[in-house]
Amino acid sequence: MxxxxxxxxxxxxxxxxxxxxxxxxxxxxxxxxxxxxxxxxxxxxxxxxxxxxxxxxxxxxxxxxxxxxxxxxxxxxxxxxxxxxxxxxxxxxxxxxxxxxxxxxxATRDYAPDKGALPEASLELDSHVAKTYLELDPPTIKDQQPDLERVLNFLPDQVAPDPEILSALPHRLRKSDYLVTSVVINGRLMAIEKGNTLKQCYGIAVDVGTTTVAAYLVDLGTSEILASGSLGNRQDRYGADVISRISHTQNGPEKLGHMKELVVQTIDEIVGNLLEISGVDSRNIYIVSIVGNTVMSHFLMGVSAEHIASAPFVPVFSRLPILTVESLGLKSLTPQTRFFLLPNIAGYVGADTAGMILSTKIYEGSGTRLAIDIGTNGEMVLALKGRLLTCSTAAGPAFEGGSISQGMRAEPGAIYAVRLDGDVLLKSVDNQPPKGVCGSGFVDVISEMVRLGIINRMGRIVAPSDCPDGVPPLVKRRITQNGTGNRFVLSNKDHGVILTQKDVSELQLAKGAIRAGIEILMEEVGLSAGDLDQVLLAGAFGSGLRAGSLKGIGLLPNVPLDRISSVGNAAGKGAVMALLSRKQKALAEKVTKVCEHVELSTHKRFSEKFARALLFD
Ligand code: FES
Structure with missing residues (x-):
């Protein structure tokens, strides 16, 4: 042989x-x-x-x-x-x-509790998790009730057991001398715990962003946030925007599975860290509330988002029942932990916008109110007289420093604030030598260059000889030229930080798209952008941008600054509110049903508004 x-x-x-x-x-x-x-x-x-x-x-x-x-x-x-x-x-x-x-x-990880995501003290707690401490009579020859009936007798009639609890039940009752705590979620008896565990009752709220995934570990009894953290979404290796990622998943079914795995791994890592920091036992996490854009929620469920990528942009689902995390493949929590997604509104307006609506309470109050989440997708909601109009614009990663040649996240050394006042005045994170520019610094410098006329109406960086008279000589000296056009030297320390003409054009496209969206929403209600009574800037990136600079580049209309405020991670805060309260979850489901979605990509006035909004004036 x-x-x-x-x-x-x-x-x-x-x-x-x-x-x-x-x-x-x-x-x-x-x-x-x-x-x-x-x-x-x-x-x-x-x-x-x-x-x-x-x-x-x-x-x-x-x-x-x-x-x-x-x-x-x-x-x-x-x-x-x-x-x-x-x-x-x-x-x-x-x-x-x-x-x-x-x-x-x-290095961008951060596990400090985020007080900004705390719900208002007035939020009425109405937990998804009902725990009951039971002091049961042990069986006798005269009382031969089955173990399960012995427990169910003390719970509301409609409670049904999870079959998974049955095998452990006899041992659990006898080992704990019939002193146990029952855990019921959504009418299902999901656990019987030894002794009195009423005080150990926790949940996790997760905001799955295209760029960053953030999570909050919450005490469901006190509403206190015990730990929070964020990490970059591991899917980012397949592109910064959802369209690149959808394209990748179209290369075969295993690619879609891998995309799901990557986001699940990201959540697992954050949750694992939150558990370690807080000292909470994963068995006492009972429920997880999740928000994210529509494409992220599809990937999380392992569902193809291909029909969202092209007209008519139809998602597979908008709302789902409460499910177990086992179906997600999360390993950091026990398989029977429940999770729910807040509802998606449209193909490009997702559950994160539902979270923003919930936490900003934009549906309440009078006047014309606009909430914008400025990120890779600029989602916005306009509220007026009981109506809620939504739209989303493909802003791209410019505001997050993504498509900018020396753009970076707000890490040490990132320029985050700029003024052109006699000279170039900069602030960098941790006062480290500048090595790049993050979103807020980028918007600041463009706004200042527009103010001084160094960037003209068409968005071109002008040559030093074409600068208006008022430009200080020390600032003018920062304009240099190379083969691809004029550039502006923000910092000349070490390797230098340079703003190129292409960078300016990237921001021009991003701000033009968002401003055009605002104009169209306002036109839909018969008003113009200057009529806004309140503007709420949301999102980890959006709320870090200065309102004056956003007006300076023309992203926001010319409304008084006191009408503009930052609301932090409104989507994450909405996820926390829905985690703490069934009524808030139900409210999110109700208000998203009445949202009127305005599709911009096929809107007859979008091109005209966009072309106008590209100008710096
Ligand atoms: S990931 Fe290498 S150039 Fe974009």
Whole structure:
């Protein structure tokens, strides 16, 4: 008999990442970006690995990697390429290598309790979880009631048991001397716990954003937020926007499954950390409330969002019953923990907007009120005389610093505030030397450049010789030129932070889309944008932007500043409110049913409004 030829084991190369020292072994020809993920690093990828966003910029310290691609030649000068600069999504490992990555997005984690998400003291607690302490009589020869009936006798008639509790029930009753606490959710008896556990009753609210996932661990008895935290959504390797991610899932059913896994892993990691910090036992987390845009809620359920991507933008579902986290595949919680999603409103107006409606109470009060979540999608709600109109605009990642050449999150070294007053005055996070600009700094500097006339009405950075008279010489000196047009040097320390013409154009498109949306919603109710009585800026990014600067770039209409306020993570706060109160959950379901969605992509006046809103005047 002929012996089988020995199977050849392919060689693996060792890849080490600095400064973290994280290491992995991968097959030759693996993309360095995949090796980094394998090593447990998170890489920002706005373009989904197409080599167009430049966010995965790094440096090869030593080792064998593939040649620079044409995409990299557009990003780096020949000198920079010689120094080892590269885009991780473009290079492949050919042998052992050491790679220096400046930023690992794990550094954005933050587990400090977020008091901003606390519900108002006036919120009436009406918990989804009913716990009852039971002192049961042990069975006797004269009392041969089955164990289950012995418990159910003390609970409301309509309560039915989860079959999963039956196998553990006899042991649990006898081991606890018939002193137990029952746990009922939505009419189902989901657990029998030993002793009196009335005080251990917790839930988690989750806001699944395209960029960031945030979660809050809440004491359902006191409404106190015990811990909160956020992490970048692990799906970001497939692009910053939902359309890129939907495209990826269309490459095969396993891609959709992987997309679900990535968001579930992100939630699992945050929840695991919240449990560790708070010391809460995962068995005492009974319910999870989730908000997110419509595409994120589809991915979380493992459901294709392909029909949301093209007209008529139809989702598979808008509302679902209360389910177990087992169906999500969450591992950080016990399988029988329940979860619910707040309802989606339309293909691009999701449960996060439902959360925003709930927490801002925009449906109450008089006057014309507008709430905007400024993020990758600019979702907005206009309330007037009992009507609620919604729309969403494809703003892109510019406000989050995503599509900006030196854009970054608000990490140490990010420029977050700018004034052009005699000179360029900057503030950077933690007073670290500037190494990039985050959303608020970006909007500030554009607003200031528009104010001084350094950016003209059409959105062009003018040459120093064309600057209006009032531009201070020290500011004028910051305008430089290269082959692609005029640029503005925000900081000339170290490698420098430069604003390019392309950056300005990115913001122009984003602000134009949102402003056009505002104009159309106001037109639908027979008013103009200047008639707004109140503007609420929501979202982790939106509420960090200065109202004056948003007016300065023309994203917001010319309403007095005292009518504009920031409301923080309104979607997350809405998720907390629905977690604490069945009435709030029911209210979210009721108000979202009466929302009138205005589809902008096919609106006959959108192009005209958008073209007008692109101008800086
Ligand atoms: S350039 Fe590499 S992810 Fe965009």
């Amino acid at each position: 002929k012996a089988n030829a020995p199977t050849e084991i392919p060689e693996k190369a060792r890849v080490t990442f600095q400064p973290s020292g994280k290491e992995t072994r991968v097959l030759e020809h693996t993309l360095i970006s995949d090796a980094a993920l394998d090593a447990g690093l998170r890489i920002e990828s706005v373009c989904g690995g197409k080599g167009t966003c430049g966010k995965c910029c790094a440096r090869i310290v030593q080792g064998e990697v593939s040649e620079a691609t044409s995409a990299e030649e557009k990003f780096f000068t020949p000198e920079e390429l010689n120094q080892g600069m590269c885009l991780l999504c473009q290079r492949r490992i050919l042998g052992d290598a050491v790679v220096s990555i400046d930023r690992d997005f794990e």
